Amino acid sequence: MSSDLLVTKCFAILSGEEPALARAEFESILHLANFEAELTWNQNLVVFNTGKHNLAFLLFRAAMIKEAGYIIAESSALNEDIEWIPEKKLASSIQPTETFCVRTQSLVSKGMNEYRQQITNLLGTKIKHLTKAKIDAKRPNAKILVLLTSNGVKVCRSYKSDSRKKLMNKNSAKKPFFHPSMMNAQLARVMCNLAGVMSGKIAYDPFSGSGGILLELAALGAKTIGMDLNWRQLMGSKLNLIHQKHTLFSLIQGDARVPPIAQHFCDSIVTDPPYGRASSTRGSEATNLVTEFLAAIPKILKPNGMLCIAGSNKMRIPEIANDLGFKCAYHIPIRVHSGLIRDIVTIRV
Structure with missing residues (x-):
């Protein structure tokens, strides 16, 4: 041996x-x-x-x-x-x-x-x-x-670790498209790991924005699906994915509450729903948006699939999950700045 x-x-x-x-x-x-x-x-x-x-x-x-x-x-x-x-x-x-x-x-x-x-x-x-x-x-x-x-x-x-340096370099590297709400590469990678994203499996971000999470899903070799209501952000995320030479991805303009995705299609979901000044919910109040999205995930995820979601603590994601009958595997608050505490929550379906 x-x-x-x-x-x-x-x-x-x-x-x-x-x-x-x-x-x-x-x-x-x-x-x-x-x-x-x-x-x-x-x-x-x-x-x-x-x-x-x-x-x-x-x-x-x-x-x-x-x-x-x-x-x-x-x-x-x-x-x-x-x-x-x-x-x-x-x-x-x-x-x-x-x-x-x-x-x-x-x-x-x-x-x-x-x-x-x-x-x-x-x-x-x-x-x-x-x-x-x-x-x-x-x-x-x-x-x-x-x-x-x-x-x-x-x-x-x-x-x-070479990965830490590479992830930090991704943050500083110039991207074709940037938005202030874009998640940094380190946190996106952590969330992918918490969700159990694997090469060759299907991973989905229903609030993909400019593609911060999509870039890490693709970097880990997942078959990547991104969805957003904002066409400009979707096209920006496409530019970012192509810039980093990723090809195994699909982008959809759609509503996370009623996703046009086949039942039990995804192995994992990693997402950072919109909140704060730099983001737009297109008229939907953030907490209600997340509640409706979470209610839909049992139809999207395969049995034993995992979701990792980030959100302001004011959105009360763990409480919403519990009310919907989910059990949170992890609930980790992290302080972003004095005005924002971000909850990182994982749910296994």
């Missing part, structure tokens, strides 16, 4: 921006990868058992994982030496042709500078001796991360 398929102890460090949202995204991606794992949390660090091959899936999908990897060795004490680290495991973590660096991160104290410098030097020297690989502090191919926690020390092979 390939070493990548063997179950090993792994870790991930999540963004500290919205801890509850980051945890929910992480748990949702584990579910998508079809494995159950016992999670041990320590602030924004999570330790779990899985195959190394699943790390690539986690790092590709997640918007809120900063880095992840596997644990080479761990000790319950801050040892003055590194003799407790198996040489064979240490040597196999770095290839001779790679350049590497050793970094430390403390979750317990801002101090311990002397110990951190000591273990960095010892590990760097040891790995260089065992593998003949070269140290490169600026642009290394590989990273050894030493985590100092309340439970001791963990020496890890760490992989940085």
Whole structure:
């Protein structure tokens, strides 16, 4: 059996921006990868058992994982030496042709500078001796991360998330069409993960606007359907999708309350209904609009399909869902600014 398929102890460090949202995204991606794992949390660090091959899936999908990897060795004490680290495991973590660096991160104290410098030097020297690989502090191919926690020390092979940088670049990149209400790429990706969007499956945004969510649905390989009443926004979203070289999408001008979509056609729905000054509901009051839309989703989603919806807390989406007989899998409030708290809600039909 390939070493990548063997179950090993792994870790991930999540963004500290919205801890509850980051945890929910992480748990949702584990579910998508079809494995159950016992999670041990320590602030924004999570330790779990899985195959190394699943790390690539986690790092590709997640918007809120900063880095992840596997644990080479761990000790319950801050040892003055590194003799407790198996040489064979240490040597196999770095290839001779790679350049590497050793970094430390403390979750317990801002101090311990002397110990951190000591273990960095010892590990760097040891790995260089065992593998003949070269140290490169600026642009290394590989990273050894030493985590100092309340439970001791963990020496890890760490992989940085490329997805986070790509998502941030999407926000700053010039798009053919822009609207102030367009959702940023990071939050759109998180919502796609919460809804269980998968490549080749049908994903639908009934309030697609200028296409912020559509771009992430398409980026994940879903068969993407967008709908909006506003023709100008629909055409703008088409320009944005084509600009990012997406082709597997359909756009419909229509009303989310009476969607022209076949029964049980969609695997998932990800949406951000209009609210606030920058958006228009075309004369429909936002709360009533969402109520009528939610009432229609059992006809649209396949059995066991998932909806992830964002909205101002003033819209009371969780209460509306409960009144309609739905059970919210997640309800996560996030503060956008002093005047807006956004509820992220997931519902399984």
